[in-house]
Every structure is written in structure tokens, then in C-alpha cells.
Amino acid sequence: MNTMNVMDRTLETKTTKIAARDVNVYYGDTHAIKDVNVKIEANTVTAFIGPSGCGKSTFLRCLNRMNDTIDICRVTGDILLDGEDIYDKRVDPVQLRAKVGMVFQKPNPFPKSIFDNVSYGPRIHGLARNKAELEEIVEKSLRRAAIWEEVKDRLDAPGTGLSGGQQQRLCIARAIATEPEVLLMDEPCSALDPIATAQVEELIDELRASYSVVIVTHSMQQAARVSQKTAFFHLGNLVEFGPTGQIFTNPEDPRTESYITGRIG
């Protein structure tokens, strides 16, 4: 990946994976997300950038209904995953979250063994018929998360004993073990050092081949490095959404320009 030559990045047209239409989110009386319309494509890394409190994480959590756990949170508008409204009354968020996996800001492995961490998802979704299949899934997921070589000899060791970067990759392995179609990442590198960040970023680029990845990040360099599409949020509005190269070199909106040049934030 050639880091800063964003203009050269090719962008082939792809099918729309998630489409958000007129999404509004309220926390009690606070209007956190205002009329957001966005199309997230398959096999693409989409970055959400914007200053703190702009609503990018909130919007991300709407995509797999993690906001349901917050009592005072209310979502209006439509979010379609493969054309199906995920906020339809008939949709069980549990099934949705199996399709739309999530990686959180702080690495949060379960205080269990590495194996149990990865096998938990497949186990509760019944993806493996026997132990051998489960082991296969665990190995495959750990390999895809680029952590297999480091942990293959100590799968029984607690996941919380790994280093920060390893923990985050373990969480990614855990998320992809359930075979999701979309992977949401909420500032996955903010708790990591530059080396671990580089590893995770490399991994994100590889994951693009199989999943549609949405990543929230504070780091504009990171957005520029890993994403093909970038959405800039400001005060709950989606200010600008387009190919990463265009956003970073030739933004249409003056607010985007101010942000990426460091004048607001």
C-alpha cells in the first residue's frame, strides 16, 4: 500500500452493501445524527472521520444495532443491509450482529483462553458440527487475523495475557470467526502503538477481499492509508462522502478542507 499517494488509488464500482437513508439518531433530547445518507459498498474499506463527538461512532453502532443497548437512544430512518431494513420489527439484532461483526476501540478479549475467545461466536451460532470443524474455524480465523503464528502454541493461554496489538488482532479474529459480511471497526488502533497499528492496518487491507469494512478513526493518515471511501462527519451531519483520494486532495466542502488541514477538530 503506497501510503500517501491517495489520488492514484483505483476505485472499481461495486455493489452496495449497506445503504442508509435519512438516518437520525437521538440520545434523549440530543440530536446526535442528522439526516445521514450513505452507501457502503462491498469489498471496500470505508473510513468515517471527523472531530470528537461528531457522531461517527454513534452512526457506526447503528449499523449493527449496538445502540439498542442504550435505553435512551432512538433511531429513525432506514438502514438497509442487502436491501433489507435492519430496523424492521421482525429483525432480531442477534442475527444481524452475526452478519455485521464489530471490533471495538479498546481490545476487549473475553477473560478466557485464546481458543475460547475465537470459538465463542461459531459455537453460539452453531457454525461447527464437531470439535474438528471448530478447531478449523479457529485456525482459519486466527490466520486471517495474522496472529496464528504468534499464538498457535498457546491456544489455551488467556486472551487477556496478550499484548495490546495481539489482543486487538485476536478481537478481529473473534469477529471474523462468525463469517460476517460486514466488519465494523470503532477506532481499532487508538489503543495501539505504531507497530501494532501498522499490523492491524495491513490486516484491514487484506480483509477487504472478503468483507466490507467500515472503520471509524481519529487519524486522518490512517483513513488515507487504509480506506477507499471516506465519510467526513461534523456535528452530527455527514458533510462529505466520496473516494478517499478526492476527500483528501480536493474536498468539495470548506468544512472538510478545514478539518483535514487541521483548522477545525
Next chain:
Amino acid sequence: MTDLSQSPTPVPAGQNSLLTLSDRTKKRNAAEKRFKIYGISAIAVGLLMLVVLVTTIVSRGTGAFQQSFITLKVELLEAKLDKKGNRNLEDIKKVTTFGYAPIVKAAMQQAVQDLGIETDLKSKQMAALLSKNAVAQLRAYVLENPEHIGTTVEFRFLAQSRVDGYLKGRVSRDSIENDKNISPQQLDLADELLAAGVLEKTFNLDFILGSDASDQRPEAAGMGVSMLGSLFMMLVVLALALPIGVAASIYLEEFAAKNWMTDIIEVNIANLAAVPSIVYGILGLAVFINYMHLPMSAPLVGGLVLTLMTLPTIIISTRASLKAVPPSIRDAALGVGASKMQAVFHHVLPLAAPGILTGTIIGLAQALGETAPLLLIGMVGFIASNAPESIADGLLAPNSAMPAQIYEWAKRADPAFYERAWGGIIILLVFLVTMNTVAVILRRRFERRW
């Protein structure tokens, strides 16, 4: 020399060295020192109280674990115990404890004679050195071994409580001046018997395992049966309070919507934890006994009352330990598609378990030491003379509980019971300290750091 302008009272240039303390610093340091002294003295006073408490309890209570016994050879006369001579148990049973009294008297007199002790006491007065329990002990033995009638058997009888007190230093010749239960001549005899080794003071397992005895026989009283009463109550409390409390906490903490209803419930649970325990007692009397007609004095009712009392403690501590599980664990579980219930039961609950267990054990310990509610449901003052025969019996038959038994003993006039009350407190404290230690160990052992 930089911040002089910001100081409200400018310090003269000469005093601004770091090597000399400013007045302000001196004042602050002095305040800190004073505070430390207050703290240390508060802790010292607390420790001193603890030492006083423990030494008082131990010095007064250890006596209860020793008892004076008189060993006698008793001739089980056939003429008195089985007149027909056919060893028919029904006939032998017809002889009451009164029928055994002459045998005991004779045995005592014989022993005194054999030892060559000079005394002008009558055989009845000599036998008065023995506990009133001796005849009952003898009768029980004969009924169990009728084939021994006609032989001579060696028995270890309890000594009367005054004799026991004399050996323990509680009773002296001065203190018995107006005592009808014992005379100085009898104490002289006791001295002789002690010298001869017939009378001896040994460890008394019956105090720990035995049952309570009537006012007349403090030497025979023990904690065992009331311990069983407490045990059955604790079983009821554990079986009810733990599942109900944990289920209620999980629902309130993880599932219930946060609204004014749950707020009211939360406030009420906190209030219930502070309700005086006697209120639970009167509630138990009204509901379980008067309305539901459960038996009086039964450990089942005691357990139900203590369950009500323990529930708030368990709910509060369980909710606190559920709250202490970081939300990131819930997010992680929900994020891979676990349902809320799976997230709670697979991940949150195991992490909260040590805290829940600790809270439960502390709640149980609190319930174990509780006396007031038991007053109202008739578990105080009741004397259970036999250990329960079955679990149902243990739950439903009238019984007492450890703290109630202690209260009962402390209330009786005879100082011998007073000693047993202290001894009972030692047993109770051993239980409580053990439970709290287990709680601390569990917490230390399973505590997780995130």
C-alpha cells in the same frame, strides 16, 4: 523567584529559599501530621477494643469446653432394675429414673468407702455431687444394654455444676454460704475425690455436640442441637435467598429498563437492607405462622424470615459486582452475536461470581448471628432435647438457633449457664470468622483484573 507576583502575600526575597519551609508549608504539614495522628489513634482504639473483646470472650468462655466428671463403678442390681428377671425391655422401661437413684447413691457411697475417705455426709448428700443427669444416663445405658443388668459397669458421670464451678474457680467456700445446692462438707469430699482421681476436669465434647438441658442441669447443656437448627435455617436461606437474589439482581441490572419504576424498586431495596431485623420477625410471625400456619419454632420459618432479611444484602452486593464487570465484555459478547441472556450468563455472571459469592457468604454470616427475628417466631427459649432425625424433621420440628441459645443461657440465673453463654459465643464467632475468611479467600482468589 518567578511566581512572587501571584502570591497573595508577597514573600520577602530572602525567605524564598527551597531549603527553608514557608509558614504556609509548615501549617499544611502540621495539619497533615495531626490528621495522621487522629487516624492512628482511632485505629488503635479500635484494635484495643477488639483485644478486650476477644480476651474477655476467650477467658470467660473456654471454661464451657471443659467439664468435671466423676468416674464410678456402678453395680446394676437385678433386684432393682429387672424384678422379674426375664430381661423384658418393656418391664425394664417401667423403672423410672427414680428407681435408679438408690443405685447411684450406693455406687457413690461404695466409692467413698473404697477410697477410705472420712465424711459424715449421708449417701444422698454424697450423690448430690453428681449431676441430676446421672440417673438418666444410667437408665439410658441399661435400656440399651439390658444384658448388663446384674454386672458392675464403670460410668463417667457429669459432676454437679457447683462442683464443676468449684474446680473451675467459679465457686468458692465463701460464695456458697447461702447456697442450698451444696455445702462446705460436700466441697471437702470433692477435694478428696479430686485427689483420688475419681473427680476430674476434662475436655467436654458434649458442649459442642449435645443438646440444651433444663434449668436444673447446666452441666449437661450443649450447643449441638441448636447448631443443627442454625444449619437448617442456613440451608433454607441459601436455597431461597441465593437464587431469588441473584435472579432479581440480574434482571434489575441487565434487563430492566431504567425508569421511575426501577428507581423506586432500587430505593426500596436499599431501604429494606436497613430495616431492623425484628420487623422481619413480626412479619414472619404474621405471615408464615398466623396466616400460613407453618409450625412455630421451626427452622423452616426461621429460615424464611432470615431469607427476607438477607435478600436485600445479596441483591445489593450482586448488583454491585455485576456493575463492576466492564461494559466492554458485554459489548464484546453482543458484538459477536450473542443474545443478551447469553452475554450475561456466559460472560458477565462468571466474572461477577466471586463478588456474588462473597456477598452471599457475608449475608449468610449476618443471618447466622441474627437473634431478634427469632424471638418472635418462638425459636428462643425452646429446648430441643434431641437432634432431629431426618431432614424434614430438621426443618419442621421445633428447634433453637445458636444466637437464640446463647441468649437463652445468658438469661438464666445460674452462673453455670452464664459460662456456657460465653462458650456459645466462642462457637458462634468461630463460625462467623470462618465464613468471612472463606469470603475473603474467594474474593482474593477469583478476583480478576482487567
